[in-house]
Amino acid sequence: MKKIPIPMSLQKKTLCDSSQYEALYKQSVDDPEGFWNEQAEQLAWFKKWDRTFHFDFHKAEVKWFTGGKINVCYNCLDRHIESKGDKTAIIWEDDSGKLTKKYSYKEVLIEVSKIANILKRNGLKKGDRVAIYMGMIPELAFATLACARIGVVHSIIFGGFSYEAINTRVKDSDCKMVITASHSKRAGKTINLKAIVDKGLEGIDFIEKVLVVKHGENVPMQKGRDVWLHEELELVGVECEAELLDSEDPLFILYTSGSTGKPKGVVHTQAGYILYTSLTHKYVFDLREDDIYFCAADLGWITGHSYIIYGPLANGTTTVMFESTPTYPHAGRYWEMVEKYKITSLYTAPTAIRALLKEGDEHVKKFDRSSLRILGTVGEPINYDAWMWYYQVVGNENCAIVDTWWQTETGGVMIAPLPGAIEAKPGSAAKPFFGIQPCLVDAEGRELAGDSEVTGNLCIKHSWPSQMRTVYGDHERFKETYFTKFPGMFYTGDGAKRDADGYYWIIGRNDDVLNVAGHRLGTSEVESSVIKSAKVVECAVVGKAHEVKGESIFVFAILRPNLSESHEEIKQHIRRHVKDTLSPIAMPDGILFVSDLPKTRSGKIMRRILRKIAGGEQKDFGDITTLADPAVA
Numbered sequence: 001m002k003k004i005p006i007p008m009s010l011q012k013k014t015l016c017d018s019s020q021y022e023a024l025y026k027q028s029v030d031d032p033e034g035f036w037n038e039q040a041e042q043l044a045w046f047k048k049w050d051r052t053f054h055f056d057f058h059k060a061e062v063k064w065f066t067g068g069k070i071n072v073c074y075n076c077l078d079r080h081i082e083s084k085g086d087k088t089a090i091i092w093e094d095d096s097g098k099l100t101k102k103y104s105y106k107e108v109l110i111e112v113s114k115i116a117n118i119l120k121r122n123g124l125k126k127g128d129r130v131a132i133y134m135g136m137i138p139e140l141a142f143a144t145l146a147c148a149r150i151g152v153v154h155s156i157i158f159g160g161f162s163y164e165a166i167n168t169r170v171k172d173s174d175c176k177m178v179i180t181a182s183h184s185k186r187a188g189k190t191i192n193l194k195a196i197v198d199k200g201l202e203g204i205d206f207i208e209k210v211l212v213v214k215h216g217e218n219v220p221m222q223k224g225r226d227v228w229l230h231e232e233l234e235l236v237g238v239e240c241e242a243e244l245l246d247s248e249d250p251l252f253i254l255y256t257s258g259s260t261g262k263p264k265g266v267v268h269t270q271a272g273y274i275l276y277t278s279l280t281h282k283y284v285f286d287l288r289e290d291d292i293y294f295c296a297a298d299l300g301w302i303t304g305h306s307y308i309i310y311g312p313l314a315n316g317t318t319t320v321m322f323e324s325t326p327t328y329p330h331a332g333r334y335w336e337m338v339e340k341y342k343i344t345s346l347y348t349a350p351t352a353i354r355a356l357l358k359e360g361d362e363h364v365k366k367f368d369r370s371s372l373r374i375l376g377t378v379g380e381p382i383n384y385d386a387w388m389w390y391y392q393v394v395g396n397e398n399c400a401i402v403d404t405w406w407q408t409e410t411g412g413v414m415i416a417p418l419p420g421a422i423e424a425k426p427g428s429a430a431k432p433f434f435g436i437q438p439c440l441v442d443a444e445g446r447e448l449a450g451d452s453e454v455t456g457n458l459c460i461k462h463s464w465p466s467q468m469r470t471v472y473g474d475h476e477r478f479k480e481t482y483f484t485k486f487p488g489m490f491y492t493g494d495g496a497k498r499d500a501d502g503y504y505w506i507i508g509r510n511d512d513v514l515n516v517a518g519h520r521l522g523t524s525e526v527e528s529s530v531i532k533s534a535k536v537v538e539c540a541v542v543g544k545a546h547e548v549k550g551e552s553i554f555v556f557a558i559l560r561p562n563l564s565e566s567h568e569e570i571k572q573h574i575r576r577h578v579k580d581t582l583s584p585i586a587m588p589d590g591i592l593f594v595s596d597l598p599k600t601r602s603g604k605i606m607r608r609i610l611r612k613i614a615g616g617e618q619k620d621f622g623d624i625t626t627l628a629d630p631a632v633a
Helices: 018-030 032-040 072-076 078-084 105-121 138-150 163-173 193-200 229-233 271-284 302-314 333-341 350-359 384-394 475-482 523-531 567-581 607-614
Strands: 051-056 061-066 088-093 100-104 129-133 153-156 177-181 184-186 189-191 209-213 226-228 250-256 264-269 292-295 318-322 345-348 374-377 400-403 438-441 454-460 490-498 504-509 513-516 519-522 536-546 550-559 590-593
Touching: 018 032, 032 051, 032 271, 061 271, 072 078, 072 138, 072 271, 072 302, 078 105, 088 105, 088 138, 100 105, 105 138, 105 229, 129 138, 129 163, 129 193, 138 153, 138 250, 138 302, 138 318, 153 163, 163 193, 163 250, 163 264, 177 193, 209 229, 226 229, 250 302, 264 271, 271 302, 292 302, 292 333, 302 318, 318 333, 333 345, 350 384, 350 550, 374 384, 384 400, 438 490, 454 504, 475 490, 504 513, 513 523, 513 536, 513 550, 519 523, 523 536, 523 550, 523 567, 536 607, 550 567, 550 607, 567 590, 590 607
Parallel strands: 088 318, 129 153, 129 177, 153 250, 177 209, 209 226, 292 318, 292 345, 345 374, 374 400, 550 590
Antiparallel strands: 051 061, 088 100, 184 189, 250 264, 438 454, 454 490, 490 504, 513 519, 536 550
C-alpha cells in the first residue's frame, strides 16, 4: 500500500517529526523507567512516586508509580486555574444545534466541586462506587470529574443501554448511588432515562440515592431515594478540596463485552491512566494551545472517558461535547460545527464517516473547514474508500489522518501514525506509540519476527501506564482472558498484519465479540436477549460485513414449537425485545430460522460456518469433520 505524504501544512510545525519519533520511541523501549519518569514530571503530584513500574504478566500483576499521591481531577482542573482559568474548557452543543454553552476552567471547577460536595453530603466516600447513566450533557462531565475529585469510583453506563444493563452493572460493582437525568435528547427524540433507571433498579435494595439532573419535563421521584440535582445544589458550597489518592487507587470501572455472557468490569487506576491519556492526546492530535478539539464519541465508551474529558482537560485543551448525531438535523452537522467553532481536530468513528460519505460531498463542501488540521478515526479499522474520502473531501488533502488502534482495556491509543512523524497508509494504524511493544504470534505463541509481511495474534510484550489492572471483583478472569493464552504477554484478542515497513493492519476480533458501529458486543449477550424473547429455543449470533456499520448482527434461531405468529411477526418481536432489553445497537439486521445449528461433537457452535452463510457463501465450509451432524452444514 502506497504511503500518503505528510501534508505540507504539517511538515514543519508538528510536535514530533520522524527523527524525533524514532529517538523517543527508542528511548521509551530501551529505558522505559527513565522515559516514563521524565513524562510523569509533567503531572501535578502531591507526593512523588517511589517506584516507576512493576509488572508480571505471568501473574497478571501491573502497578505504576507506586507510592505516589495524586488526584486526576486536580490535574484536569485546579492546576490550570492560575494560567488558564478563563480559557474555555468545554463547549457543549445541544441536540437541536440551537443551544451552545461554554464553560471556562474556573466554571467547570465550581460545577464539579458542588457536585462533589453533594456526593459527600449524601454519604459517599473514597472507594465507593457510583453508576452514571445520562445523555451527552455537561452534567455528565461534571459528575464524572466530581467522582474523581473525592476518590469515588465511577461506572458510566452508555445512555443507549437498557434497564438490564443498569441492573447487571449496578449489582456487579455494588454501587451506592446512581446519577442520571430525567431525559436524554438525541436526533429529535426524547428518551425518559429516569424510567429506565427505575426499572433497572427493581429488586435492588442497596442503592441509597438516585441523583437526577432535570433535562426535560418532571418525572416521578421515589421518596427517600431520589433527589433533584438542582435542589441539592442549593445546599452545598462551591469549594471542595481534592482528595489525596494513591497512584494505584481505582479511578473508574467501565464494562465491556467479552466472549462470555457477563460483561467485564475493566478497572483503570489514577496516575498511569491520566499520564498516558494526556500524553497520547498531546502527540496523536499534535496539540497546540489554541486548538478547539472535538471527539464525537459518547462518554459512555472508553473513547469518551479518555479523549473527551480526561486527556484533553489534563492538557488544558478546549474540548467539544455533542448531544446529537452526525446526520441530525442534516448530514452536514459535523461540518457546520467545524465552521461555527473553528474546530481544529475531529475524532470520530469509521461508521460515522461511511454514513456521511453516502450522503454526498455537497453536505461537506457547503461549510468552511479550513480550521481543520487533524482528522482521527477510532473504534474499528477504516476501509480504503472511507479513508480517502475523509482525506480528500473532508480534509482537502491538507489534514493528517490518524487512524488509531486501542481498546477499553488499554486506556489510551496504542498504535497510530503521529502527525508530521509517520506517513499514513489508508487502513493501517501504522506504528506503536512511545513505550508500546506490540508483536504478532502464531497459534502456539511463537513470535513472528522479521521484515517480511506476517499475520498473527496481536500481543503486547511490555506494560504501559494506562493498562487495565483487573476485572472488577474477578482477578482470575483478568488473568485468564488476557495472560493465559500466550504466557508472558498481554493478549489483545485482535488479529493483525504487519507489513514490510513495520506498519500494523488490524484485522479484527479473534474471539466471539462483535464490533457494531465501533461498539463491542458479546455474541452471548445478544443470544441471551434473543432467547429471552420467549420465541426461540436456541440461537447463534455472528457478525456480517456491513458497508456503514462495519459489522451487523445476524441471528440463526431455532423457534419454539406451535407459535401462532408469522415468521415476520416473530422477527419484529425479537428485534423489539433486543432493543428494549439490551440496546438499539444490538438489534439484529438479519434473522434466519433454522432447524438445527452446526456444532462440534463437544457441543460448540461452529461460527465460522454461520459467518460464511450469513455472508452469502453456501459452499466451501472447510473442514467440517468435527461436526456432530455434518448434514447441518
